[in-house]
Amino acid sequence: xxxxxxxxxxxxxxxxxxxxxxxxxxxxxxxxxxxxxxxxxxxxxxxxxxxxxxxxxxxxxxxxxxxxxxxxxxxxxxxxxxxxxxxxxxxxxxxxxxxxxxxxxxxxxxxxxxxxxxxxxxxxxxxxxxxxxxxxxxxxxxxxxxxxxxxxxxxxxxxxxxxxxx
Amino acid sequence: xxxxxxxxxxxxxxxxxxxxxxxxxxxxxxxxxxxxxxxxxxxxxxxxxxxxxxxxxxxxxxxxxxxxxxxxxxxxxxxxxxxxxxxxxxxxxxxxxxxxxxxxxxxxxxxxxxxxxxxxxxxxxxxxxxxxxxxxxxxxxxxxxxxxxxxxxxxxxxxxxxxxxx
Numbered sequence: 001x002x003x004x005x006x007x008x009x010x011x012x013x014x015x016x017x018x019x020x021x022x023x024x025x026x027x028x029x030x031x032x033x034x035x036x037x038x039x040x041x042x043x044x045x046x047x048x049x050x051x052x053x054x055x056x057x058x059x060x061x062x063x064x065x066x067x068x069x070x071x072x073x074x075x076x077x078x079x080x081x082x083x084x085x086x087x088x089x090x091x092x093x094x095x096x097x098x099x100x101x102x103x104x105x106x107x108x109x110x111x112x113x114x115x116x117x118x119x120x121x122x123x124x125x126x127x128x129x130x131x132x133x134x135x136x137x138x139x140x141x142x143x144x145x146x147x148x149x150x151x152x153x154x155x156x157x158x159x160x161x162x163x164x165x166x
Numbered sequence: 167x168x169x170x171x172x173x174x175x176x177x178x179x180x181x182x183x184x185x186x187x188x189x190x191x192x193x194x195x196x197x198x199x200x201x202x203x204x205x206x207x208x209x210x211x212x213x214x215x216x217x218x219x220x221x222x223x224x225x226x227x228x229x230x231x232x233x234x235x236x237x238x239x240x241x242x243x244x245x246x247x248x249x250x251x252x253x254x255x256x257x258x259x260x261x262x263x264x265x266x267x268x269x270x271x272x273x274x275x276x277x278x279x280x281x282x283x284x285x286x287x288x289x290x291x292x293x294x295x296x297x298x299x300x301x302x303x304x305x306x307x308x309x310x311x312x313x314x315x316x317x318x319x320x321x322x323x324x325x326x327x328x329x330x331x332x
Contacts, residue, residue, distance in 0.1 A: 047211075054212075056211050091323075127329075164204070
């Protein structure tokens, strides 16, 4: 190991853990960060060709159970839907496959028909970029975009079929 | 309820639970069905424009930990990668979003460098359709397609970035 390599290795030890294991981010639109969403199960995936992003639509256990059982209009209180968004790229060894590139943000809908009655029964939060910086411009921006699906309990996602096995 | 509706409802009660909660499928290529994969966390997503499918790439906890830590060449023994495949369709209320349609199959790579030494350290299994019928034509069909990524430990998937939070 050269002196330069040694220096870079030391730097990596100092810098990388801080990036890789950050503290819990501050709230977005007054909603607490949904710790643990990175391990949630899948409800659907999507590829938006209008803004060149791909998405994993995840859910907490209440949301996943509701999705798999088709109980989604309305979704049950306690359900949290997560949309994880990356800029799209193509796989090096299979260019016909569009896949996740740069991480953009993770955004969430928190179902509570009473607590969030003024915003159609949902809390709306988003954390931006690798730093997970909270979005704090209020829920109206989210709601405006979701208006075309107000009759679907404000949710665009159509849950994918998953075979249920005992 | 008409007699016809009543008959159809009775039929649904007999038939639907058997489809929705099926017994564990038989092995594929002599490999046992990876019970519980429907709840696994996400490693990546993809949209294959060459065969009009979208995919969720999931992993068991060993695989997800390896993916998030970048320890994927080779993947650790015990890792299982799952590729869940649907024909692509578009969302009714956002046609620029390509999303899951008809379920096609779920296919898996089971990492065990000793047990599967003869097939490059991986077991290769696939279960077809909503019935999860095992594919039993042997691993060679899988391996042939994966040959372009033999230097990536036979894995096409490039794990997506997920922000790690304490």
